[in-house]
Amino acid sequence: MAYTTIDDPSAYFQTLLYTGDSSNPRDLVNDGNSDLQPDFAWIKGRSDTDIHLLYDSSRGAGKFLSSASTAAENTGGYGLTAFNSDGFRTNAYAYSNENTHTYVAWQWKVNGGTTTSLSSNINSVCQVNQDAGISIVKYTCTGGGNGQSVQHGLGLVPQVIITKNRTDNSYSDWITYHHILTKDNFVKLNSTAASATNSAYNGANVTSTTYNVSIDLVEQKDFVSYCFAPIQGYSKFGSYVGNGNADGPFVYTGFKPAFVMIKRAVGGTSSYSSWAIHDSKRYPFNDNLAGNKVLYANRNYAEGKRGQGGTNTGATVNLDLLSNGFKIRDSGSDEVNDPADTYIYMAFAENPFVTSTGVPTTAR
Numbered sequence: 001m002a003y004t005t006i007d008d009p010s011a012y013f014q015t016l017l018y019t020g021d022s023s024n025p026r027d028l029v030n031d032g033n034s035d036l037q038p039d040f041a042w043i044k045g046r047s048d049t050d051i052h053l054l055y056d057s058s059r060g061a062g063k064f065l066s067s068a069s070t071a072a073e074n075t076g077g078y079g080l081t082a083f084n085s086d087g088f089r090t091n092a093y094a095y096s097n098e099n100t101h102t103y104v105a106w107q108w109k110v111n112g113g114t115t116t117s118l119s120s121n122i123n124s125v126c127q128v129n130q131d132a133g134i135s136i137v138k139y140t141c142t143g144g145g146n147g148q149s150v151q152h153g154l155g156l157v158p159q160v161i162i163t164k165n166r167t168d169n170s171y172s173d174w175i176t177y178h179h180i181l182t183k184d185n186f187v188k189l190n191s192t193a194a195s196a197t198n199s200a201y202n203g204a205n206v207t208s209t210t211y212n213v214s215i216d217l218v219e220q221k222d223f224v225s226y227c228f229a230p231i232q233g234y235s236k237f238g239s240y241v242g243n244g245n246a247d248g249p250f251v252y253t254g255f256k257p258a259f260v261m262i263k264r265a266v267g268g269t270s271s272y273s274s275w276a277i278h279d280s281k282r283y284p285f286n287d288n289l290a291g292n293k294v295l296y297a298n299r300n301y302a303e304g305k306r307g308q309g310g311t312n313t314g315a316t317v318n319l320d321l322l323s324n325g326f327k328i329r330d331s332g333s334d335e336v337n338d339p340a341d342t343y344i345y346m347a348f349a350e351n352p353f354v355t356s357t358g359v360p361t362t363a364r
Contacts, residue, residue: 004233009349012132015281022099024092035086038107046102046303050095055080057113058136067297070172121148128153133229149210156229159237163225180239195265233352244339248328255349267341276335286320324353
């Protein structure tokens with residue numbers, strides 16, 4: 001069996017950096033090796049406290065959710081207005097295209113907006129890319145108690161499932177299942193909190209066809225889930241234990257990461273433990289002196305800001321993105337390396353460590 005089936009990860013994931021110009025419309029073009037029409041796009045302002053904008057082609061352009069907020073889906077047509085053949089179109093929305101502001105857009109390809117209806121206890125509408133291990137699942141809770149299931153369409157066991165209530169601000173956290181956590185444990189993409197246990201958010205019984213959902217708290221509401229299964233040489237969803245040392249843990253992924261998101265899930269006494277996002281576009285070179293100015297999924301802070309209200313400017317996290325994984329080089333950050341604490345992560349590839357023909361890629 002080949003080491004990987006994806007020699008060019010840019011066919012399925014790309015990061016785009018751009019500067020706003022307030023034009024309407026504006027077509028932004030990806031610059032990876034392959035053309036990529038995104039089906040899941042996540043836009044964040046780097047230079048200002050812009051809100052996170054999460055779009056997908058299953059819900060439709062112009063409709064966003066925000067990862068740092070419990071707010072319901074915004075359907076006003078703001079920001080991303082079209083998924084183009086190699087990028088996306090935006091209007092002059094301040095959080096996606098304000099003049100002189102800098103932005104990052106993380107983008108995943110799924111299935112070009114084509115969906116399939118699947119039946120289970122709760123029916124779902126799924127957009128699936130089994131090759132890349134990603135599906136977008138829409139469903140409506142209909143009552144009937146906890147523990148009912150939804151089909152995800154992957155044909156693989158998803159290791160991360162991020163679910164958001166689209167229609168209501170009540171019980172509307174971003175409930176996130178990660179396979180490293182124990183039964184019924186979950187974390188919230190919009191929160192700094194460590195993992196918690198609540199059988200109402202049943203994350204157990206995840207199979208290659210279905211996952212359980214909670215409907216005892218929220219009935220007759222519309223939801224969306226983003227499901228991810230690992231693909232060798234392209235994506236990995238795991239954990240590591242911090243050591244509190246500048247010579248921190250090395251985490252093997254089997255590829256050079258293009259995107260890594262890290263969250264402390266177990267341990268620690270500090271309430272501050274955000275979802276730290278790193279990518280190889282904003283920081284293409286490892287620099288242990290300057291460090292990486294991270295963005296946070298659960299904060300609207302500008303890049304490189306930390307602390308209460310994001311007032312600490314220039315805050316960095318030292319993390320190297322290597323040819324076969326990533327290396328923590330930060331002894332003072334509870335976000336990535338407190339001793340004995342468990343951190344979970346999601347990572348997607350820039351290049352596989354070894355191609356499908358057995359050829360190692362060039363090391364950084």
